[in-house]
Amino acid sequence: MNKQERRQLIEQEIVKCSRCGNCRSICPVFLAENNENTTPRSKARLLEAVLENDIELTAGVQQRFEKCLFCKACLTHCGSGVATDKVILAARTAAAERNGISPMKKLAFTGLRYRKLFDLCLRAGALFQHVIFKKLPDGRGRAPRILLPGAGLNQRRIMPDMTVSPLRTRLPEFIPAKKADSQGTVLFFTGCMLNYFYPQTGDAVVNILTANGWNVVIPAEQCCCGTPAFTSGDEATGRVLAEQNVQAIGSKKYDHIVTACASCGAALKEEYAHILGDSPLLAASQNVAGKVLDITQFVLQHCDLTKLGKVPLKVTYHDPCHLVRGMQVSAEPRQILQSIPGLEYVEMKDASRCCGAGGSFSAVYYELSRHINDKKLDNAANTGTDYCITGCSSCRMHITDGLTQRHSPMKVLHTAEIISMAYEAGGKEGETC
Amino acid sequence: MLKPEVLNKLRAVVGNSHVLSEPEDMIVYSNDATILSAKPEAVVQPANRDEVAAVVKLAARYNIPVTCRGAATCLSGGTIPLKGGIVLELTRLNQILKIDKVNKIAVVQPGVITFDLITAAGNAGLLYPPDPSSMKESTLGGNVAECAGGPKGVKYGITRDFVLGMEAVLSDGSIIQTGNAVDGDMCGPDWTMLLTGSEGTMAVITSITLRLVPLPAVKKTMMAVYDRLEDAAKTVSVTMAAGIIPTTLELMDNLSIVSVEKYLKIGLPVKAGGLLLIEVDGVLSTVEENARRVSEICKQCGATEVKIAQTPQEAEDLWRARRSINPAFGQVAPCKFAEDATVPRSLVPVLVEKIMSIQEKYDVPIFNMGHAGDGNMHPTIMFDKRNKEQMARAEQALDEVHIVTLELGGTLSGEHGIGCAKAPYLRAETGATGYKIGREIKQAVDPLGILNPGKMFFYEGKLH
Numbered sequence: 001m002n003k004q005e006r007r008q009l010i011e012q013e014i015v016k017c018s019r020c021g022n023c024r025s026i027c028p029v030f031l032a033e034n035n036e037n038t039t040p041r042s043k044a045r046l047l048e049a050v051l052e053n054d055i056e057l058t059a060g061v062q063q064r065f066e067k068c069l070f071c072k073a074c075l076t077h078c079g080s081g082v083a084t085d086k087v088i089l090a091a092r093t094a095a096a097e098r099n100g101i102s103p104m105k106k107l108a109f110t111g112l113r114y115r116k117l118f119d120l121c122l123r124a125g126a127l128f129q130h131v132i133f134k135k136l137p138d139g140r141g142r143a144p145r146i147l148l149p150g151a152g153l154n155q156r157r158i159m160p161d162m163t164v165s166p167l168r169t170r171l172p173e174f175i176p177a178k179k180a181d182s183q184g185t186v187l188f189f190t191g192c193m194l195n196y197f198y199p200q201t202g203d204a205v206v207n208i209l210t211a212n213g214w215n216v217v218i219p220a221e222q223c224c225c226g227t228p229a230f231t232s233g234d235e236a237t238g239r240v241l242a243e244q245n246v247q248a249i250g251s252k253k254y255d256h257i258v259t260a261c262a263s264c265g266a267a268l269k270e271e272y273a274h275i276l277g278d279s280p281l282l283a284a285s286q287n288v289a290g291k292v293l294d295i296t297q298f299v300l301q302h303c304d305l306t307k308l309g310k311v312p313l314k315v316t317y318h319d320p321c322h323l324v325r326g327m328q329v330s331a332e333p334r335q336i337l338q339s340i341p342g343l344e345y346v347e348m349k350d351a352s353r354c355c356g357a358g359g360s361f362s363a364v365y366y367e368l369s370r371h372i373n374d375k376k377l378d379n380a381a382n383t384g385t386d387y388c389i390t391g392c393s394s395c396r397m398h399i400t401d402g403l404t405q406r407h408s409p410m411k412v413l414h415t416a417e418i419i420s421m422a423y424e425a426g427g428k429e430g431e432t433c
Numbered sequence: 434m435l436k437p438e439v440l441n442k443l444r445a446v447v448g449n450s451h452v453l454s455e456p457e458d459m460i461v462y463s464n465d466a467t468i469l470s471a472k473p474e475a476v477v478q479p480a481n482r483d484e485v486a487a488v489v490k491l492a493a494r495y496n497i498p499v500t501c502r503g504a505a506t507c508l509s510g511g512t513i514p515l516k517g518g519i520v521l522e523l524t525r526l527n528q529i530l531k532i533d534k535v536n537k538i539a540v541v542q543p544g545v546i547t548f549d550l551i552t553a554a555g556n557a558g559l560l561y562p563p564d565p566s567s568m569k570e571s572t573l574g575g576n577v578a579e580c581a582g583g584p585k586g587v588k589y590g591i592t593r594d595f596v597l598g599m600e601a602v603l604s605d606g607s608i609i610q611t612g613n614a615v616d617g618d619m620c621g622p623d624w625t626m627l628l629t630g631s632e633g634t635m636a637v638i639t640s641i642t643l644r645l646v647p648l649p650a651v652k653k654t655m656m657a658v659y660d661r662l663e664d665a666a667k668t669v670s671v672t673m674a675a676g677i678i679p680t681t682l683e684l685m686d687n688l689s690i691v692s693v694e695k696y697l698k699i700g701l702p703v704k705a706g707g708l709l710l711i712e713v714d715g716v717l718s719t720v721e722e723n724a725r726r727v728s729e730i731c732k733q734c735g736a737t738e739v740k741i742a743q744t745p746q747e748a749e750d751l752w753r754a755r756r757s758i759n760p761a762f763g764q765v766a767p768c769k770f771a772e773d774a775t776v777p778r779s780l781v782p783v784l785v786e787k788i789m790s791i792q793e794k795y796d797v798p799i800f801n802m803g804h805a806g807d808g809n810m811h812p813t814i815m816f817d818k819r820n821k822e823q824m825a826r827a828e829q830a831l832d833e834v835h836i837v838t839l840e841l842g843g844t845l846s847g848e849h850g851i852g853c854a855k856a857p858y859l860r861a862e863t864g865a866t867g868y869k870i871g872r873e874i875k876q877a878v879d880p881l882g883i884l885n886p887g888k889m890f891f892y893e894g895k896l897h
Contacts, residue, residue, distance in 0.1 A: 015817065016763045018763065018769060019467075019505075020567070021567065021570045034525065036461050037453075037458065045460060055456055055460060079757055079764075080767070
């Protein structure tokens with residue numbers, strides 16, 4: 001998107017904002033901070049002032065635009081239909097062009113552009129993580145030994161264990177279905193979190209797919225989906241990554257694309273068209289977008305629910321923002337959980353309210369994101385369940401951190417993992433019959 | 434900008450992080466929910482009464498204007514700092530201090546969100562009836578200062594009818610207690626009523642004692658659908674004349690119905706000329722009898738369908754429809770004048786017809802809807818401010834709405850307040866003598882003239 005187009009988009013959206021203040025009742029950042037500066041209506045007002053040359057796109061304006069989780073709650077709540085997410089994205093991009101972005105982010109995003117180097121760095125990181133992080137005895141992850149505020153590492157913060165053998169390194173590019181008569185091929189877009197931090201979720205996805213008769217293809221050339229870069233205003237890096245992924249996906253044969261990361265899914269499905277506006281790869285990206293399904297959507301549409309076996313757990317579910325509002329997926333995970341025999345499901349209050357993770361948001365505003373997370377943890381605890389299920393690794397990481405800080409015995413699992421457990425249990429039941 | 438000396442003193446009172454003075458903050462705090470705008474010189478966020486008093490004292494000493502603000506959902510420019518100075522944001526005073534079940538009283542700080550009190554009262558088996566459409570974000574301090582209404586106004590009355598007393602800081606920083614937690618308080622003139630609806634021009638409210646009522650045992654929600662909007666309006670006066678007082682009688686015209694349906698997609702009758710959303714509450718026998726009689730009246734007046742919600746979810750859907758009109762305006766045009774022209778309820782049909790003709794005359798879309806049961810209509814004029822010619826027509830239409838309302842013996846504000854948006858017409862409503870007395874009362878209470886200057890009786894533009 002060029003400067004002209006960006007300006008037009010902002011103008012056309014912010015004129016719709018009536019400043020009614022409706023967004024005050026829904027914005028998690030506002031609710032935590034009680035400061036008008038954090039409301040979406042104020043962001044619209046600031047941009048109006050920028051357009052009217054009342055103020056320049058200062059670092060102060062830029063900083064106010066940083067305080068947004070991209071949870072999209074205001075977007076679905078705003079009757080005037082102000083596309084707040086697009087406005088904030090455009091504003092962040094414009095501000096980044098004028099003022100730059102933080103050196104830490106710049107370094108990280110530049111690294112992202114070079115897939116193999118990035119991979120090498122993270123694998124090296126896994127080998128040396130014990131230098132910076134100490135392992136927690138309960139196996140929930142690692143806590144930093146030293147304070148690294150620039151990297152968003154608060155001394156208290158619990159990070160997941162990085163795997164020394166990432167998912168994509170371990171698994172072949174093509175994994176055949178477990179049944180003889182295959183139903184077709186699913187392309188699995190793993191994303192970084194599953195690849196480097198939660199490979200067990202990736203294994204679960206592969207298990208679900210292959211157990212239901214689908215071949216799985218995991219393109220080796222795929223890279224970061226780009227969400228961290230373009231939501232931070234680094235549109236150029238976002239674009240490089242989007243193009244790389246569209247090419248990697250396009251070189252494979254598949255019937256569906258499955259994601260198990262809400263942000264990756266939303267990026268492939270919604271954001272690429274926006275980022276690749278005038279790219280020759282736009283048409284290819286639209287082809288990709290049309291085939292993307294979250295793993296829970298895929299299970300409901302293309303898998304056999306009657307083969308789910310007993311999982312005797314008491315669980316609740318947290319809606320990741322990019323699933324419930326980014327991909328409009330909320331009924332699917334609930335429906336699947338409720339069809340697992342032996343599983344007791346309890347809905348939590350405000351299940352779709354953001355957990356406060358927001359990618360790099362929780363790195364920059366750690367205390368604030370913990371505060372937002374506290375509400376989520378209270379609501380989860382009030383269900384009296386043992387597990388919090390969610391479909392996003394970033395939410396998982398943040399909620400796990402909060403639970404550990406609180407010494408809560410509750411555990412977090414990705415939806416795909418519990419579904420995979422149910423299929424495994426179903427398989428065993430089948431054997432005994 | 435305020436002098437650094439003053440800013441430092443303010444910081445000493447409320448803490449560094451609660452005095453905002455960057456240029457970006459001044460832009461953010463220059464607005465409420467109108468299209469008007471004026472920048473303050475500092476935003477101060479006190480945490481309690483004593484901090485409020487200390488800030489006001491400082492302002493008095495340096496002769497700095499003070500404009501109070503809660504959630505700034507105000508629709509009359511009430512929280513816009515017309516003369517600069519300090520915006521006093523009261524949202525940190527957000528404690529419900531007491532809910533007294535026996536005496537049916539709540540004591541709250543001004544920054545409590547209206548919906549939070551309604552919820553807390555509900556948990557105690559009580560009801561706080563005033564329910565402005567902004568209740569999920571607006572604050573009680575703002576509700577009292579602007580005298581907010583809401584759909585339940587027909588049966589229960591508006592905010593004014595629930596304020597028993599308050600604690601407030603006067604413009605010299607002294608503290609006044611008005612009223613009493615006793616329902617039958619008759620000790621001299623009603624000072625509490627003087628401050629209610631005074632829009633922050635007389636004092637800064639720091640605590641409010643509110644009356645609560647028993648939670649009704651049952652309620653029934655229904656929707657009457659009409660081909661003609663006029664017939665829906667007529668139903669309102671016929672119902673009231675028949676001696677039935679529903680809890681709510683909300684009128685929506687076709688434009689409102691279509692816009693809300695586009696937004697919510699809950700199956701509203703998009704072909705209808707108008708509809709009434711009616712609720713009756715009380716004990717079971719009365720509710721059933723009233724619901725039956727109301728639905729008969731609706732049919733007599735020309736309703737093509739009367740639908741009674743069978744489940745709480747159906748009732749909630751209907752209410753969501755009403756509450757969503759405000760946000761749904763954006764479906765029609767980006768900007769609006771949201772008015773609250775209020776007339777005696779018997780004249781609602783006349784007002785509705787006049788608004789229909791104003792819409793035609795100036796060729797601007799007007800949402801013709803509102804709390805018809807207590808005559809508090811919300812004609813909302815839509816336009817795009819980037820289109821100067823269209824905006825001029827919208828302003829002319831707005832003028833005429835005010836004039837027509839006053840000609841019908843109505844009032845400029847049913848609940849949004851006068852602020853600066855409607856101040857040009859205030860003298861036309863009060864008369865010259867009333868206007869003069871209004872100024873004199875304000876001068877007596879706030880001799881320095883630092884509280885919300887330039888509003889109501891002290892508007893400096895042209896008067897009608």
